Amino acid sequence: xxxxxxxxxxxxxxxxxxxxxxxxxxxxxxxxxxxxxxxxxxxxxxxxxxxxxxxxxxxxxxxxxxxxxxxxxxxxxxxxxxxxxxxxxxxxxxxxxxxxxxxxxxxxxxxxxxxxxxxxxxxxxxxxxxxxxxxxxxxxxxxxxxxxxxxxxxxxxxxxxxxxxxxxxxxxxxxxxxxxxxxxxxxxxxxxxxxxxxxxxxxxxxxxxxxxxxxxxxxxxxxxxxxxxxxxxxxxxxxxxxxxxxxxxxxxxxxxxxxxxxxxxxxxxxxxxxxxxxxxxxxxxxxxxxxxxxxxxxxxxxxxxxxxxxxxxxxxxxxxxxxxxxxxxxxxxxxxxx
DNA sequence: TACCGCGTCGGCGAAGTATC
DNA sequence: GATACTTCGCCGACGCGGTA
Numbered sequence: 458x459x460x461x462x463x464x465x466x467x468x469x470x471x472x473x474x475x476x477x478x479x480x481x482x483x484x485x486x487x488x489x490x491x492x493x494x495x496x497x498x499x500x501x502x503x504x505x506x507x508x509x510x511x512x513x514x515x516x517x518x519x520x521x522x523x524x525x526x527x528x529x530x531x532x533x534x535x536x537x538x539x540x541x542x543x544x545x546x547x548x549x550x551x552x553x554x555x556x557x558x559x560x561x562x563x564x565x566x567x568x569x570x571x572x573x574x575x576x577x578x579x580x581x582x583x584x585x586x587x588x589x590x591x592x593x594x595x596x597x598x599x600x601x602x603x604x605x606x607x608x609x610x611x612x613x614x615x616x617x618x619x620x621x622x623x624x625x626x627x628x629x630x631x632x633x634x635x636x637x638x639x640x641x642x643x644x645x646x647x648x649x650x651x652x653x654x655x656x657x658x659x660x661x662x663x664x665x666x667x668x669x670x671x672x673x674x675x676x677x678x679x680x681x682x683x684x685x686x687x688x689x690x691x692x693x694x695x696x697x698x699x700x701x702x703x704x705x706x707x708x709x710x711x712x713x714x715x716x717x718x719x720x721x722x723x724x725x726x727x728x729x730x731x732x733x734x735x736x737x738x739x740x741x742x743x744x745x746x747x748x749x750x751x752x753x754x755x756x757x758x759x760x761x762x763x764x765x766x767x768x769x770x771x772x773x774x775x776x777x778x779x780x781x782x783x784x785x786x787x788x789x790x791x792x793x794x795x
Numbered sequence: 796t797a798c799c800g801c802g803t804c805g806g807c808g809a810a811g812t813a814t815c
Numbered sequence: 816g817a818t819a820c821t822t823c824g825c826c827g828a829c830g831c832g833g834t835a
Contacts, residue, residue, distance in 0.1 A: 686826065721828090722828075729828090732829075
């Protein structure tokens with residue numbers, strides 16, 4: 458019985474992957490956006506119980522701080538999907554509204570939580586129950602509602618150190634994500650307030666401009682296939698951006714990867730580094746499956762995306778973007794740079 | 796000493812099914 | 816058909832033994 462179920466799931470999975478590869482992102486109407494700066498820093502994978510989280514990438518570090526006493530830091534896959542949905546909405550509003558119109562910063566969630574969840578690629582489930590150990594198990598709709606509260610009660614601090622001609626530049630940006638979050642739950646609807654009744658968030662001016670600048674196209678179909686793994690989501694979005702702009706192959710050492718991704722493991726601990734890379738191998742395998750170019754072999758036998766043995770890190774060769782420019786062919790070779 | 800492979804655990808998310 | 820409850824599977828994390 459279990460084997461049969463697994464078999465059916467694998468068949469379904471294979472059909473979905475085949476569809477991803479047969480149809481372009483435009484034919485599937487699956488294009489979304491991520492922000493190029495937020496790609497380089499992520500949310501934690503689990504509830505850390507802390508009120509602050511920092512991730513570092515080279516000269517840039519991003520610190521998120523929970524502002525609500527009641528709701529802590531966002532974690533897991535939902536806030537990641539939420540940020541991609543939000544970036545898409547911002548890009549859309551930036552094009553359809555007058556740049557001076559404050560209404561462009563007002564983002565509606567829609568009338569129903571289930572519709573909103575569908576937009577994120579999550580099937581709506583409701584209610585909660587107590588498991589045999591007495592723990593309360595919340596449905597995904599309740600978990601998403603909690604992550605919405607957490608994401609929109611954050612402050613983001615970005616610190617960058619870089620060189621510009623003969624100057625060393627320090628840059629500090631502090632921004633609230635939202636200026637105002639209004640969630641209207643329908644009390645007459647069934648137990649856990651399923652109707653959102655035109656709930657909305659008003660993004661802060663700074664955060665709206667931040668998301669609007671340098672959006673990176675991502676394939677929502679690929680994201681849906683990866684959505685059960687926060688690490689795989691991070692890897693895909695990061696790779697989409699990083700591999701395309703790379704001029705030559707590069708290796709990211711394990712501690713650097715750990716500082717950037719959402720793990721709470723210690724980069725200075727060899728055991729933790731090993732655990733992290735084991736998980737990274739799994740994420741890379743998923744990537745090979747849903748984004749075939751990452752598993753392409755070069756004449757040397759090296760794959761374009763590969764975890765190196767003996768804890769050397771992750772090696773990446775330049776690749777086409779996951780979402781190619783509309784006019785170009787999907788099989789186009791990476792452009793030559795430098 | 797560092798890395799790898801595997802088993803286990805608790806948490807999270809998805810899916811099946813019952814109920815209204 | 817929508818909602819509520821239950822179970823299952825996958826994930827990250829942890830621990831341990833084996834290997835180079």
